[in-house]
Amino acid sequence: RLREGVDLADLARRLGSDPAARLDARAVDRLVAAGLLARSGPRLHATPAGLQRLNAVLAAILA
Numbered sequence: 017r018l019r020e021g022v023d024l025a026d027l028a029r030r031l032g033s034d035p036a037a038r039l040d041a042r043a044v045d046r047l048v049a050a051g052l053l054a055r056s057g058p059r060l061h062a063t064p065a066g067l068q069r070l071n072a073v074l075a076a077i078l079a
Contacts, residue, residue, distance in 0.1 A: 021054075021061020043076040053077075 027035045044060070047053040052066035052073050066073050 019061070019067070021056075021059050023059045025058035039077045047073055047076060 022035075024034075024036050044053060047066065048055060051063055052069060054061055054063050054066075062070055062073055
């Protein structure tokens with residue numbers, strides 16, 4: 017639970033697998049469109065509104 021989010025490329029290097037493959041891509045897209053998540057290059061992070069609903073955001077993308 018970091019404000020700066022997660023660098024998916026860095027996480028892939030450390031885990032040896034693509035973490036994005038474990039995420040629900042459609043849910044990520046919906047949450048980005050709703051303003052709850054944002055992408056910055058390889059980094060995915062919760063917006064201020066998303067931080068207030070972080071449990072629900074994480075449940076949606078990890079389902």
